[in-house]
Structures are given as C-alpha cells and as structure tokens.
Amino acid sequence: MSETKSLLACEGVRIGIAGKEVIRGVDLELRAGEKVALMGPNGSGKSTLVNTLMGHPGYELLGGKILLDGEEIQDLPADERARKGLFLGFQYPVSIPGVSVANVLRAAVNARRGKEVSVREFRKEMMAAFEMLNIDPKFAARGLNEGFSGGEKKRAEVLQMALLKPRVALMDETDSGLDIDALKTVAGGIMKLSGPETGVILVTHYQRLLNYIQPDRVHVLMEGRIVRSGGADLVDKLEEEGYDWLEKSVEERQEA
C-alpha cells in the first residue's frame, strides 16, 4: 500500500453558519496510516470543520470539495458518509434516552457493514471492545449517554469507533473532561484502532492527548484558516508559547 494514498482531503473548504463565513478556505489532507492533529484556540472553527466534514445539516458548505478515498462526498448526507467509513467522535455527544448503548452499537454496526451481524458475533465484538477500553459490561444496557459522566461519554465515543472500524475518524476534543487514567485509556484505544489503513484527525486545543498519541502532522486553525502546519515539534512550541505568537502572525499577514 502506497503511503501517499489520500484518505480524506479538503480542497478550498469554506463554511457558513447563519450567513457568516466561519471557515474561510481550508486545504487539508489525511493519508492512510496518518494521525493529524488539528489545533487552535477556542472558537477558531475546529468543531465546525469536523462537523461539516461529517455532514452536519446545520452548517453550509459555501465552497470547496471534500473527498473520501478520492470520491467527492460533500453532497452526501451524513449517514451515507458514515457508511463509507467516515466517523465523528463528538465533543459533546447527545443522549438518546431509552435507547441502550448495545442497541445503538448494533444498528450502527449493521449499517456500516451493510448486513445483519449475528447477535452472537456482535456480542463477542462488543465485549472485546469493552475490555480494551476498560468498560463495565453493564454499560451495554444503559441509555446512550444518559447520565454518563464526561469520561464515560468519551469512552462511549471511542467504543463506537472500535466497533465501526472507520476509514477516517474525526475525534473532536476526545481528551477534554478526562482525568489522567481515562485519558490514557482513551488514547490507548485510539492508538490500537489506528492501523495502516486508517486515518485519524485529532481535534484538540491542549497538547495533553498528544503526549500519548504522536501526530504525524499538526495544523493550527485560527479564525477559519490554517495558519501554521508542522510536525510534532509544533505541539511543544504551542505548549510553551500558547497561540499568541500565531495571532500576531495572522495580524501581520492580514495587514500585508
């Protein structure tokens, strides 16, 4: 498998919310086997970008293309994108009261694979994923995200990633609200799930998660644009100096 194979690409993506352009031309590429970090201060548009990549109907694609495995997907609804192997781990997963974790997982697995997976096979896979993520099997019967702690919600997201085996996982702030043990478990899970055929985009504004998952590339998003790209060393620089120095360079660029 060629390491240059593109899994996900954004070309000139511009996104509007309620008439306001919040992503103002983003080019991004994710290749097979890569882990890319998307960083940036609060409000820089990181969540907007990944939600739009997934197909959130509330965000408007004003221009540009989104390609999954070389195929344009920007006109497809979210469920079709998901079945093609795109996955979003939510920053704030909603609860679906009365619908158990196991029910959602089973329906999702069937949809992703395009066939009914037998109950036995499904349970086996679910239990293996529970074990990997250190989740109590009783979790299966609970209403999805209903009364879950912050850590449980994030684990449930990674759990779904584990069972759906996406081609591309967009993990939106999967590290926020986690204590150190939960962070290690979640990071370990993402590491195990990101093989040579898979790509992961890690959205975060801290370096914490990136201490456990070494990114191949780092992009910094500010005011709707990627203002800096680099290797893992960029994370350390951001950790030491924050985003201020980049803000200055944005201002300079705008003045120029």
Add this chain to the structure above:
Amino acid sequence: MTTTTQKTGESGRTGEHELPEAARTGIGWLDEARETAWRLHRSLPLPDRATHLWRYTDPARFALPDGMVPRSGGDPVEIIVDDEARRAGVTAGPLLEAARTDDDGIRARLGALVPAEFGFPESLNAALWSSGSYVRIPKGVALDQPIRIRTTGPGEGTLQAMRTLVVVEEGASATVVEEARGGAERGDARLNEVTEVLVGPNASVRLVPVQHLERGVISHRTLRARLDRDARAQLVVASFGAGIYKADLGAVLSGDGSRSEIAGFSFTDRRQQVDHHTVQDHSGHHSTSDINFRVVLGGRARSAYTGLIRIAKDAPHCEAFQENRNLLLSDRAKAESIPELEILTDEVRCTHGATAGPIDPEQLFYLASRGMAPEEATRMIVSGFLEETLQAIPDEIAEPIRVEMHERMKGVAR
C-alpha cells in the same frame, strides 16, 4: 309505540323521551336507574366548551346522534380468565348476568364511582350500557395471569355503550387488561365505555386499557379506581386507534398510604384526535401518585392532555408527580398539555412537567453519523422515548405495546 322527535335545548340533540326499548333489561332496579339516567341525560345541555374538560374536543361528538341505534344483541365482549383463577373463586363474567342475580351487592357498587351525574357521556352510558363485565377478585387471592376483557368496536351507525366493574378485595392482587379493537373503518360509530374499579385495603391491581379501534370510531372512556388503605393501582393506558378518542382516567386515593401510578402511551397520526384527562385525587394521608404520559404524533394528529392533581385539605404528607411529554413527528401535528393543581394542604410534595416538540436534530445527526438513515434514526429515538416509560411495566404487558408502536412507526406520515 309512538315516536316523537323534538329539538331539546341548545344542544340540538334530538331523540326519544322514553328510554329506548332496547335498553330495557327486565331487571327492575336496573331499569329504574336507567330511566332516571336517561331522563337526566336528556335534560343535560351539552357541556360548555369553555370548561377545561371540553376545551379540546367537541362534546356533540359523544351525544347519541339522531337515528343512531344502541347496539343490542350479539355480545361484543369476550372475557378470558384461566382455570386457576376460577378455582380461586374469581368471578369474571357478563355484568348484566351479575346484575340479574345481584351478586355481591352489585346494585350498591355499580355507579358508586362513576354515577350518571358524573357527566354528559357518563349519563348516556348509565342509561344505555348493553354489555359489560364484572370481575371480582376475592380476599387474599393473588393472580399470576391477567384477566382479559376483549371488546369488538361498534359497526357503522351504531352506538355501543359498555361498562366494567372490577372489585379487588382486601389483600388480593390481579391484572385486568381491557382491550378494544375493530369497529367501523369509516363513517360514524360510537363507543362509550365506563370502568369502575374498587381496590380494597392492601390490595393491588394493574389495569390496562388498550385501544386499537378503527378510524371510523368515536370513543369516550371514563375510568375511575378508588383505593382503600394501603391499596395500590397501576394503570397502563395505551391509545392507538379511533378517529376521535377522549378518555378521563383517574385514581381516587381515599385510603391512607394508597398509591397509584399511571403510565400512558398514545400514538396517533393522520387526522386522529386524542384527548386524555387524568385525575390524581388525594384524600388519604400519605397517599402517593405518579403519572407519566407519553404521546407521539404524526401527520395532522391532535393531542390534548390535561392532568388534574387534587389534594384535599385534611390529607397531609401526600406526594403527587405528573409528567406529560409529546413528540411531534410532523410539523402539522399539534399537542397541548395543561397541568391543573388544586392543592389545599401545605404538607405535600408535588411536581409536574410538560414538554412538546419535534425530535432534536442533534440526535438525528448523531445517529446519522453512525450510519443510520433518517427513518431508522427516527424509529430508534421514538422507541427510546416510549421505552423510558415502558421499562417500569412488566414485559407481558409492555411487549404488545412495544410491538404495536413499532408497527405504527412503519406507516407514520412525516
């Protein structure tokens, strides 16, 4: 026999002065009571639309239309009770038969909770009920299997008035499922049902009124359960069918330490109208009640829910909870929800809450991001919405409701 027809009052109802011949039973005391009820019914004006109970549904729908005949002959009721219950001394049979022999003092009990004076449709019921059921669970008898009362709805141009009396004696426990199906698919047919339930001290009853009536049926149901000391009643109400369905369901918590629970489910679509009123009437000390009513609406369906909590002045330490939630699957569907509180004492715990709205688009997006098509995601969210309430109900009762809900979801017009 001469037949005279005249307009009465403002209601515009017409009909005979005399009790219709078909309504005569040949049981002296009962026919007397029916005559009185009939006269009362004829003298009552239609309820005022301004009163809370009738704000949402036209009471004229529940009057006996000109020329419509009460159903007679061919009993539409089937009572299913197992041998074990029979051996334990349980009575379950036609109400008229029991009235004829005045078993267990039925005469004194019939109409004790829902008399003819109760209201407009109830007076019509008292005069005309033609079939019905009487169930008595003797003292201390606990039944495992439910008693089932199955009713076939009225055909076109027919009024069917039915009555059920359930007596659960001290320390006894039982489940009674009242299921109405069928009836006219179009045109005009009327069903008028009254159920009275007397729950003795420390007795426990689960009542399950379920209706899957056809769309040509206009149906009114009144149910009251009176709870003695430490008695318990659980009502599981499931309303799926009928063109217009209005129900007035209540627990009279007159015994100290008594407890009632109502779990309600309604699923309506197209142009169906449902109107549920619940009553939690506390006069016993330390009595508790809980209502959780869930309504799903599609198409141009209309739902009204009014829930009354009444706590008497000399009934301290009561607890009453009420929740009504409505899920709208279509922007043309409409749900109203009105809580009513009459709390005359200070020492109570009482909460109520109501919501009505469409499915949260973020929930749909979440499930879409997991590969689920919009129809599948909607089904899943709706079943979860109902499951929250269904989980508190034993499986043998919950499962048929679950199955019917899933069936209905397939045909819902968005």
